[in-house]
Amino acid sequence: MLSTHSIGIFDSGVGGLTIFDHILQVLPEYNYIYLGDNARAPYGNHSFETILEYSWQATQWLFEQNCQLIIVACNTASAKALRTIQQKYLPHFYPNRKILGIIRPTAEVIGQYSITQSVGLLATQGTIVSKSYDLEVSKFFPNLNLYKQACPLLVPLIENNDIFSAGGIYFVEKYVKNLLNQSSKIDTILLGCTHYPIIKTLIENIIKKPKIKIINQGPLVAESLKKYLLKHTEIENLINKQRRVKFYTTEDTSKFLELSKAFFKKNIEVEKINLVSNA
Numbered sequence: 001m002l003s004t005h006s007i008g009i010f011d012s013g014v015g016g017l018t019i020f021d022h023i024l025q026v027l028p029e030y031n032y033i034y035l036g037d038n039a040r041a042p043y044g045n046h047s048f049e050t051i052l053e054y055s056w057q058a059t060q061w062l063f064e065q066n067c068q069l070i071i072v073a074c075n076t077a078s079a080k081a082l083r084t085i086q087q088k089y090l091p092h093f094y095p096n097r098k099i100l101g102i103i104r105p106t107a108e109v110i111g112q113y114s115i116t117q118s119v120g121l122l123a124t125q126g127t128i129v130s131k132s133y134d135l136e137v138s139k140f141f142p143n144l145n146l147y148k149q150a151c152p153l154l155v156p157l158i159e160n161n162d163i164f165s166a167g168g169i170y171f172v173e174k175y176v177k178n179l180l181n182q183s184s185k186i187d188t189i190l191l192g193c194t195h196y197p198i199i200k201t202l203i204e205n206i207i208k209k210p211k212i213k214i215i216n217q218g219p220l221v222a223e224s225l226k227k228y229l230l231k232h233t234e235i236e237n238l239i240n241k242q243r244r245v246k247f248y249t250t251e252d253t254s255k256f257l258e259l260s261k262a263f264f265k266k267n268i269e270v271e272k273i274n275l276v277s278n279a
Contacts, residue, residue, distance in 0.1 A: 004240040006031040008067035010058045013041035013159055014256065015194035016073030017263035019102060022218030023071070024245070026226050031244040033065055037275065038251030038259075042155035043076040044124025044193075051126065055081035056089060057275040063094050068238045070099040071225065075123055075192050075217075078103045079130035098235055102194070103132050105224030106217050110190055111141030113213055118145045118185035122175060122203075123192030125150040133192060147186060149179035151193070158195045159259060164202070172199060176206050188213045198262050248273050 009020045013036050020034055035058055037043075043051050055077045062070050072078045078101030085099055110119055121133055128150040137146055153171050157163040163172070180186060189212060191197055197216045204214060229236040247270040249256040256270050 004031050004242060004244065005066050005068050005238050006033045006244070006246075007239055008032075008062035008065070008070040009034045009073050010055075010062060010070055010077070011036055011072075011074040011194060012043040012054070012077065013038045013155070013195070014259045014263050015155070015158075015196075017260055018194050018197045018216070019071070019073035019218050019221050021264055022222040023225060026222040027229070029241045029243060031240045031242050032246070033062060033067055034245070034247045035062055035273075036247075036249045036251075036256060038159070038249050038256055040250065041159060042124065043074060043080075044126040044155055045152060046126065048080050051077060052081040052084055054275070056085060059085055059089075059099060060093075061273070061275055063097055068097060069235055070097070071221070072099060072101045073194055073221070075103060075194065076126040076130075077101075079127045079132035098232075100225070100228065102217055102221045104136050106190065106192075106220050107133060107136035108140050108224070109220055110137060110188070110215065111144045113215055114144065114188040116185040116187045117141070117143055118147065118183055118187060120179045120182070120186045120189040121146055121148045121192045122151055122154075122179060122189060122196060123148070124155060125152045127192055133190075145183065145185070147179060147182040149175050149182075151175040151196075154199075155193065155195050158198065161259070163199060169202065172202055173206050176203055180207070187211060188215060190215045191217065194218075195263075247271070250275055 007030050037058055040054055072082055082101040128148050137144055157168045162168050200214050247268050249270050253270045253272050
């Protein structure tokens with residue numbers, strides 16, 4: 001375990017590595033701990049109560065490893081658990097720590113990419129049902145039309161290395177076409193799940209319309225975190241700058257390493273841990 005103060009990155013699986021990869025490119029100097037709850041992934045089809053329980057367990061574990069700030073690199077957990085953790089749990093258990101999601105930093109800028117103000121969202125069932133993107137996007141771009149498509153099978157297919165099989169491609173095509181059929185004005189598609197960037201090229205080939213932009217959250221979240229740390233020096237000053245990075249999973253480490261190759265550009269080492277709640 002790292003004994004120094006770090007930034008924690010949490011996801012239900014390996015998808016959050018697509019966020020972490022961009023964070024490391026923009027902010028390589030800090031210490032980081034990445035936690036993937038692969039044993040219980042995907043979160044997208046679970047109930048609110050279950051997602052909150054799992055997310056809180058991961059949050060506690062990362063704080064126990066001296067993380068001063070946690071980035072929830074999971075859209076489903078950001079949509080269904082983040083607000084409760086921020087408003088109810090942190091003030092009581094960890095009043096001097098911070099936890100941030102990835103939906104708000106995405107919503108703050110997504111309207112800038114669309115000329116027609118018509119954006120399509122591909123996401124998990126949990127993220128779509130939560131309506132978190134509707135709420136956040138409307139705050140910054142009240143005139144933007146957000147068209148949504150739930151993709152319940154994509155994360156399981158990706159995590160099982162079946163996404164580029166005939167069956168996997170069939171479902172990607174189905175979800176993308178269902179989304180585009182909602183409006184001919186859609187000129188931007190947001191990948192609202194951290195697993196989806198690895199199928200960005202596949203989606204582009206299905207659409208065959210170069211004028212439709214496919215937006216990956218990673219660069220948006222990384223720039224938002226950079227601005228946050230510049231603004232909140234009381235947090236930034238507590239985080240060690242030794243470029244130490246550690247990875248943990250709740251699943252078999254060999255499976256995590258195999259899956260991580262598609263999501264992360266660097267060779268990594270990972271340890272297995274078990275998550276339990278202390279609350």
